[in-house]
Amino acid sequence: MSTAATDYTREFPVVEGRPKAAELDATIAAPLDQFPSRVWWIAISITLSFLSIGAFCIGMTLYEGLGLWGVNQPVSWGFDIVNFVFWIGIGHAGTLISAILFLLRQRWRTGIARFAEAMTIFAVMCAGLFPLLHTGRQWLPMYLTPYPNQHGLWVNFTSPLVWDVFAVSTYFIVSAVFWYVGLIPDLATLRDRTTSKIKKTIYSVFSLGWRHSNRHWQHYERAYLILAGFATPLVLSVHTIVSFDFAVSVIPGWHTTVFPPYFVAGAVFSGFAMVQNVLIFVRQAFNLKHIITLDHLEKMNKVMIVTGSMVGYAYAMELFIAWYGGNQFERFVFLNRALGPYAWAYWTMVSCNVIFPQLFWFKKIRRSIPAMFAIGILVNIGMWFERFVIVVTSLSRDFLPSSWGHYTPTLYDAGILLGSFGLFFTLILIFVRVLPVVSISEVKGVIEGGQPSHR
Amino acid sequence: MIAPLYDTRQKEAVLLSWIQGKDSYKETIYHEYLMAHWEKTLFPSFNTRTEFKTFWYSALHDGVITLDERGNGDYRFKGEALASVVPASFQGYVVGLTQSYYIGDGAFANNGWLQELPHPISKVVWDNYASLSTKTAKDLGVDMNDRIEITLPQGKQIVPVFIQPGQADGYISIELGYGRTNAGPIGSDVGVDVNVLLPKSSLTGSRILGGATVAKVAGTYVLSTTQEHHSLDDTFVKDLHLKREVVREGTLLQYEKDPNFLHHEKRELFSIHTEVEYKGVKWAMAIDLNKCIGCNACVAGCNVENNVPVVGKEQVAKGREMQWIRIDRYYSGTADAPVASHQPMLCQHCDQAPCENVCPVVATNHSPDGLNQMVYNRCVGTKYCSNNCPYKVRRFNFFNWRDHVAEGYYEQEPVNLMHNPEVTVRSRGVMEKCTFCVQRIMEVRERAVEQGIPLKGSDVKTACQDACPATAIVFGDMNDPDSEVAAYRKHNLGYHVLEETNARPNVTYLAKLRNIHSENLT
Amino acid sequence: MKEKQQFSLTALFDTPDEIIRAAHETRSAGYTRYDVHTPYPVHGMDKAMGLRQSRLGIFVLIFGLFGAVSSVLFMTWVTLVDYPLVIGGKPFWSWPAFVPVAFEITVLMASVLLVVTMIVLYFKFPNISHPLHDTPYMKRISSDKFGISIQVDDPKFNEREVREFLYKIGGKEITPVYFDLEDLDHGQTMFDPKFLGVLALTAILVSGATYAVFNQLMFMEPFSWMSTQAKQKAQRPSDLFKDGIGMRPPVEGTVARGFLPYLFKGKPDEAGKNLVNPLFATKEVIERGKATYLTYCSPCHGNFARGDSRLRGQFPNPPTLHSDKVRNWPDGSIYHVITEGQNVMPAYASQISRDDRWAIIHYLRVLQRAHNAKESDLK
Amino acid sequence: MSIPVSAEGWRKELPASVTRLGWILLIAGVAIAALGYIVDARRMAFDNVIGYLFLASVAAGSVFLVALEYIGGAVWSVPTRRVNEFLGGLVLLLPLIALPMFFHLHDVYHWTHEEVVAADKLLAGKSPYLDVNFFVLRFVLIFIIWSLFHFLFTRNSTKQDTTKDPKLTTINIRLAAVFMPVFAISLTLTAVDWAMSLEPHWSSTIFGVYYFSGTVLAALSAATYIIIKLHESGYLPKLQRDSFYSLGALMFAFINFWAYIAFSQFLLIWYADLPEETVWFMSRWKNGWEYVSILLIVVHFAIPYFALLTQDSKMDLKRLKLMAIWILFAHLLDLYWLVMPTYSESVSFSWTEFAFPILLVGLVMVVLSFKMRRNNLVPVGDPKLTRGLSFRL
Incomplete structure (x- = not known):
């Protein structure tokens, strides 16, 4: 279909070929029934070793203190918050695919929604790790929640970190619920397929007695729609609140009103890059090329140009208003980003986030697996550096020149970052x-002939 | 003044007991000897009607006695005497050896608080170094943190380089008192010993030594400073402290002509929400930049009063020094003739403190008398407050410093006895900062309550204020219209640092007036 | 052999079109107790079955409003009523800052309770067993077939008629589904010893773990609560000093600022001769003296210094202070007695500050004068 | 399903009465505006700014919606795309609306006063941007860009009516891709130039996005109202509930988006409490403006939010029509709230405010009847049309 002029008169099949429903069952459930391949064992041993490096670094941090990291005065936040924002951003793609595209009736989402949602949950788990670790006394996280205590103290509801606690935990819970609700019919299918008794028990319990009854589907679809309706503002709110962490402050380079939409766009941008990267492997490894098609990947690349351009717009807007606003601190911060000691990070960010994704304007690159993989990786690097630039450059040179400092990450910082990737990919x-x-169940509904021809 | 610890004897007492013979030792031996000596020699010359005991106690109480000593009455400057101190000319590089500002000749080398006081100008801690002018450094082909070998007839030593704007060309100054090998857990092996450069004959004579040869040697040695160094000719960062009105200065002439010259561009400050009103006592501080000499006595005083931990050289290099008050030094002008400005910077106890808003656990909030207070036990250490502090005066315990420095030296007996019992000893993971010496405020308040009299702001003296030799720091109740601090706040030269952040600081600075007109320095 | 009872008659269909038509037919034929099973939601099925729209939306609205209102009320109560604190100079009730939390709670309440409602109300959780489970019929549905199941309890149910009907509308593999009566009755009692045992074990484990974690583990290194402090705390003993006293008295022979030692120890005469009251007898000083007198002196000497307090008789009687002796004493002598004590009277130097002692003397002079008022005073 | 694809089957003119009413309103509006300029030129100039921003919203927003359909590959909006194309034609009239303002720049924009700029360090720093010549240049450039894209989109679209060439769709998709970033920048600059620079000391990085959210709402509402009205009058009989639902859902989404942007801007400025920023909100929270601010929240968010919350309400044509008008009014109120506090410190309302709304309604009617006479109401040649007409959720 990539050869001739595009045919606009008919909708593209979401699933390539004409697979039968029963074949779909077999294909999708195949990895669950087989003994893991050697590649899988190699992969998980790599990710587990990353995870254990991270675990070691975390253990040392708990034992010795935050001094093991590179954070200092004035740069009190370093890799920890950079990673937190990065992972939260990764998570956003999942909810976007599963909820927003659902509301927009984009049928192509069905092939990738489950996977993206799972990535959301795992990414939020990785993200949640960092705010817990970055506190100086990691054994007191409950102080951040309003629970009745003998001090009679509550939390500070005007602090963005408290908003974060609510936002991230709500996000995690709602994403998990959304994901689980989506899983119920599939679990029932697996229950009816499997021959193993143990598996059957587990599937039976978690499928909640699902029997594909239309009297259930009716409520189920309604609930799914409403959940999607809630997940959409929720996902926007989460990264908005993360952006508030910076934007409510008075620090030049942090305090700017465009942060909320800009952070959301950036989050979706990096999230799509990550989903695209991982899906390239998954469709290869599990023979899902007809379900997760090249069209899916191309559409994701298109979303990446859009969100990447939004991010570029925000960069431009920040620069313009920093000049236009005439505030000398703002002007200094942006000049400092571009020319100061962290200029390398800034230009890495700009080139990876704004310049390289522009290659996706070319259809060839959009549909080339190696090219899109490379750009996806670059985008993730760029978005990670975006958070680095925001967090570190603004703090390292703020108001008083006397308190300026330099931030140099340590091996522990790197180890924990590595560990978070280990955790993510292990999961x-x-x-x-x-x-x-x-x-x-969703893919069955969108294969050709899956729906009645007359209604 | 402390009583003997463990089984120790005062050295004077030891000497006396040797003189007076066996079994003459008792703890008060020296005390009695001293009193007897004063009664015999000094007391009669005073010719007072009181008895000796009264004289003795009042001398002890005041700390000084005024002796009737008159010089020869000739106070003219004797230029010719210089010749005996400074030789007419020098060959090669000149090395000047000076006593360390803080550890003296090395006697106080084992005091971490002093080792960690930043040098008033260079802001270097825990080290001595060869201070060179920019041109000399260029001539020698060395840069900051390079090492040079200084050779004099009597010895040679390798010293790290520090480029000091404003230093005379060809002159290398190095502090003495460092490089001790056996000074205790803190003071051993700190810096380099430059005593080896002193000629035996000069131990009491001139310490300005000519004829040195200097050569760059391989390797670097990283000096730790509490303030970053920015090139004076980089237009990007040059004079930022003036552009940002962090330090405000003027000339005497300007002030005489127009006393209100600072405030012509009046900045209107208002809040989008209703502001909190403070009735009753409200604490505030004023710092007169004209009086501040940048000596760091306030820093030392604060360290002692508030149990400020010592972090060590490596941690200072990482930017983790813990001092609650710091003296910021800014250069303006050129590298050859820089103008330095000092500014003590401490928690400004802002009325609309940006740090408080963002603390998720309300560990930092405002007291009814206007203090920005820090609740250590509630603090979980998100460090968000520090990020959002425009003045960056908050300090975080990245480690349990007392345990971390010199193998727990500061946690051991009897060193821990020196900690102020009225102030919490902070552990790792909590944020801390200047409290305006709240323990002293509470003490005065208790006394006022006990006596049933109203609390008077001027009765409270903060530790930095106490320590300041120039009385540059004034503390008190700004709501008391007669108080000194209220007068300072209304002063024509008074200003707040970073007013535009609308944080409403409670520390007022008085702009520095330079008398450069008469010296024609511009 | 378990007793089996028929649940329903089922039929399978191949395509979505067929099942839509079949559902429609079933409804038209007047069956009410039937269900359609499809491996995925088939569009238009609700209409074909004549189902009303799901009511979940109303639940969500209620849950959401509950979340919004309760969170705003809670934050209001915390910041206005329970613990108002000035934070960053912002008003106690900073409503714009409440919006994010209120929003999150709204979403959380609405979506989680929505799913709980759906599962409990419509999926009948936790009662999730159903006769259709584990039937070949269900296995086919789970995979790729569509099915209709007309239940036996339908008022129109008649095995033969239904079978024919299903056949007529194109159903294949028409099979009855049975279920065990026993399965239905298999109830569990609350007092099953096994169940109680598990409960007890859980309780012990949970409370033990809680205790161990929160009262033991969390107070070990490296967790720091700053309860041990590397300093000499007030009123605590010290091992370092031989006398074990942590709060050290000033070293003997030293003089603290503002505290000259008392020079007339044991020399009352000299005190009387040399000491002069440094305070003037102003109203404030006398008031202060009165307050201090009533606190420290009156228990023995009586409110009016007549030596007539309640303590009379328990000790050697405290004397009246209106005797000629005391009246004619110079201030310094009285000061000395207060400072050093006399006979059974202990020293008050550590309780009453120096200024207060002098103030007491002023007050005492007033009392003495009042007791021996001259005629001129009456005017 | 058979669709009549003959071009004639879709071209229908509006009744003459509509055209006549349009002209009457247009002339009445012009007359009121002219009178306003005579009586109180300064006030009228501010109203003119509102009028311009409003028209720019509807016009440029419609071009944006056309581009969005192409780039997003949407099918549901194909049958109604022509309405957006017609409304996009309003960009050509933008200079006419802006023209009177250019003679009164001095009354409206503080930064045009040279003596003020000279005395004000901050304004002097901005003078390279806030410069009358540059301002006009930017206006002209933006006008050219918008007109050009409008022209290209519609030309290709109308050409397709006869040629039925799917390649034209491909070309328009590419054009739309180029248009998006151009539109983002040009709309932002419009917002900065015309609205933000009214208070030249104030700035906010989100301002462009804020105006964008209102723009999309205005364009969408205008189109929605016209589409429903045409549908009810039998012009677009084939439309299904699903298409209206999409319009309603999009409207609902952008109502939320507007509220999100507006609240973000407010919260961030309120929280940091920097006087240079808060001054803007404070001048909108005193002397009666606070009531306008509250009204704006209610009118622009609360009421439309609850009115369009449920699924059914988005398919209820009557309600949708009412809400479309309502949101157009809300956008006008939004612009009034943005612009007028600069004119007067205390809230004031005068008859001059009616001039431009009346004028613009007339203008839209006239332009619409003109366009409908010359064009098919449905893009009969669009390859996606069949799918668009049979669109189901």
Whole structure:
């Protein structure tokens, strides 16, 4: 279909070929039934070793103190918050695909929604790790929640960190619920397929007695729609609140009103890059090329140009208003980003986020697996550096020249970052073995002939 | 003044007991000897009608006695005497050896608080170094943190380089008192010993030594400073402290002509929400930049009063020094003739403190008398407050410093006895900062309550204020119209640092007036 | 052999079009107790079955409003009523800052309670067993077939008629589904010893773990609560000093600022001769003297210094202070007695500050004068 | 499903009465505006700014919606795209509306006063941008860009009516891709130039997005109202509930988006409490403006939010029509709230405010009847049309 002039008169099949519903069951459930391949064992041993490096660094941090990291005065936030924002951003793609595209009736989402949602949950788990770790006394996280205590003290509801606690935990819970609700029919299908008694028990319990009854589907679809309706503002609110962490402050380079939409766009941008990168492997490894098609990947690349351009717009707007606003601190911060000691980070960010994604204007690159993979990686690097630039450059040179400092990350910082990737990919590797990576019931509904021809 | 610890004897007492013979030792031996000596020699010359005991106690109480000593009455400057101190000319580089500002000749080398006081100008801690002018450094081909070997007839030593704007060309100054090998857990092996450069004959004579040869040697040695160094000719960062009105200065002439010259561009400050009203006592501080000499006595005083931990050289290099008050030094002008400005910077106890808003656990909030207070036990250490502080005066315990420095030296007996019992000893993971010496405020308040009299702001003296030799720091109740601090706040030269952040600081600075007109320095 | 009872008659269909038509037919034929099973939601099925729109929306509205209102009320109560604190100079009730939390709670309440409602109300959780489970019929549905199941309890149910009807509308593999009566009755009692045992074990484990974590583990290194302090705390003993006293008295022979030692120790005469009251007898000083007198002196000497307090008789009687002796004493002598004590009277130097002692003397002079008022005073 | 694809089957003129009413309103509006300029030129100039921003919203927003359909590959909006194309034609009339303002720049924009700029360090720093010549140049450039894209989109679209060439769709998709960033920048600059620079000391990085949210709402509402009205009058009989639902859902989404942007801007400025920023909100929270601010929240967010919350309400044509008008009014109120506090410190309302709304309604009617006479109401040649007409959720 990529050869001739595009045919606009008919909708593209979401699933390539004409697979039968039963074949879909077999394909999607295949990884669950087989003994893991050697590649899988190699992969998980790599990710587990990353995870254990991270665990070691975390253990040392708990034992010795935050001094092991590179944070200092004035740069009190470093890799910790950079990673937090990065991972939260990664998570956003999942909710966007599963909720917003659902509301927009984009049928192509069905192939990738389940996987993206799982990534959301795992990314939020990785993200949640960092705010817990970055506090000086990691054994007191409950102080950040309003629970009745003998001090009679509550939390500070005007602090963005408290908003974060609410936002991230709500996001995690709602994403998990959304994900689980989506899984119920598939679990029932697995329950009816499996021959193993143990598996059957587990699936039976978690499928909540689902029997594909239309009297249930009716409520189920309604609930799913409403959940999607809630997940959409929720996902916007989460990164908005994360952006508030910076934007409510008075620090030049942090305090700017465009942060909320800009952060959301950036989050979706990096999230799509990550989903695209991982899906390239998943469709290859599990023979899902007809379900997660090249069209899916191309559409994701298109979303990346859009969100990347939004991010570029925000960069431009920040620069313009920094000049236009005439505030000398703002002007200094932006000049300092571009020319100061962290200029390398700034230009990495600009080139990876704004310049390289422009290559996706070319259809060839949009549909070339190696090219899109490379750009996806670059985008993730760029978005990570965006958070680095925001957090570190603004803090390292703020108001008083006397208190300026330089931030140099330590091996512990790097180790924990590595560990978070280890955790993320370990969870993904486990996920692909124990649950269907593609929503069986949803894909069945969009294959050709899946819906009645007359209504 | 402390009583003997463990089984120790005062050295004077030891000497006396040797003189007076066996079994003559008792703890008060020296005390009695001293009193007897004063009664015999000094007391009669005073010719007072009181008895000796009264004289003795009042001398102890005041700390000084005024002796009737008159010089020869000739106070003219004797230029010719210089010749005996400074030789007419020098060959090669000149090395000037000076006593350390803080650890003296090395006697106080084992005092971490002093080792960690930043040098008033260079802001270097925990080290001595060869201070060179920019041109000399260029001539020698060295840069900051390079090492040079200084050779004099009597010895040679390798010293790290520090480029000091304003230093005379060809002159290398180095502090003495460092490089001790056996000074205790803190003071051993700090810096380099430059005593080796002193000629034996000069131990009491001139310490300005000519004829040195200097050569760059391989390797670097990183000096720790509490303030970053910015090139004076980089237009990007040059004179930022003046552009940002952090330090405000004027000339005497300007002030005489127009006393209100600072405030012509009046900035209107208002809040989008209703502001909190403070009735009753409200604490405030004023710092007169004209009086401040940048000596760091306030820093030392604060350290002692508030149990400020010592963090060590490496941690200072990482930017983790813990001092609650710091003296910021800014240069303006050129590298050859820089103008330095000092500014004590401490928590400004802002009325609309940006740090408070963002603390998720309300560990920092405002007291009814206007203090920005820090609740250590509630603090979980998100460090958000520090990020959002425009003045960056908050300090975070990245480690348990007392345990971390010199193998727990500061936690051991009897060193821990020196900590102020009225002030919490902070552990790792909590944020801390200047409290305006709240323990002293509470003490005065208790006394006022006990006596049933109203609390008077001027009765409270903060530790930095106490320590300041120039009385540059004034503290008190700004709501008391007669108080000194209220007068300072209304002063024509008074200003607040970073007013535009609308934080409403309670520390007022008085702009520095330079008398450059008469010296024609511009 | 378990007793089996028929649940329904089921039929399978191949395509979505067929099942839509079949559902429509079933409804038209007047069956009410039937269900359609499809492996995924088939568009238009609700209409074909004549189902009303799901009511979940109303629940969500209620849950959401509950979340919004309760969170705003809670934050209001916290910041206005329970613990008002000045934070960053912002008003106690900073409503714009409440919006994010209120929004999150609204979403959380609405979406989680929505799912709970759906599961409990419509999926009948936790009672999730159903006769259709584990039937070949369900296995086919789970995969790729569509099915209709007409239940036995339908008022129009008649095995033969239904079978024919299903056949007529194109149903294949028409099979009855049975269920065990026993399965239905298999109830569990609350007092099953096994169940109670598990409960007890859980309780012990949970409370033990809670205790161990929160009262033991969390108070060990490296967790720091700053309860041990590397300093000499007030009123605590010290091992360092031989006398074990942590709060050290000033070293003997030293003089603190503002505290000259009392020079007339044991020399009352000299005190009387040399000491002069440094305070003037102003109203404030006398008031202060009165307050201090009533606190420290009156228990023995009586409110009016007549030596007539309640303590009379328990000790050697405290004397009246209106005796000629005391009246004619110079201030310094009285000061000395207060400072050093006399006979059974202890020293008050550590309780009453120096200024207060002098103030007491002024007050005492007033009392003495009042007791021996001259005629001129009456005017 | 068979669709009549003959061009004639879709071209229908509006009744003459509509055209006549349009002209009457247009002339009445012009007359009131002229009178306003005679009586109180300064006030009228401010109203003119509102009028311009409003028209720019509807016009440029419609071009944006056309581009959005192409780039997003949407099918549901194909049958109604022509309405957006017609409304996009209003960009050509923008200079006419802006023209009177250019003679009164001095009354409206503080930064045009040279003596003020000279005395004000901050304004002097901005003078390279806030410069009358540059201002006009930017206006002209933006006008050219918008007109050009409008012209290209509609030309290709109308050409397709006869040629039925799907390649034209491909070309328009590419054009739309180029248009998006151009539109983002040009709309932002319009917002900065015309609205933000009214208070030249104040700035906010989100301002462009804020105006954008209102722009999309205005364009969408105008189109929605016209589409429903045409549908009810039998011009677009084939439309399904699903298409209206999409319009309603989009409207609902952008109502939320507007509220989100507006609240973000407010919260961030309120929280940091920097006088240079808060001054803007404070001048909108005193002397009666606070009531306008509250009204804006209610009118622009609360009421439309609850009115369009449920699924059914988005398909209820009557309600949708009412809400479309309502939101157009809300956008006008929004612009009034943005612009007028600069004119007067205390809230004031005068008959001159009616001039431009009346004028613009007339203008839209006239332009619409003109366009409908010359164009098909449905893009009969669009390859996506069949899918668009059979669009189901």
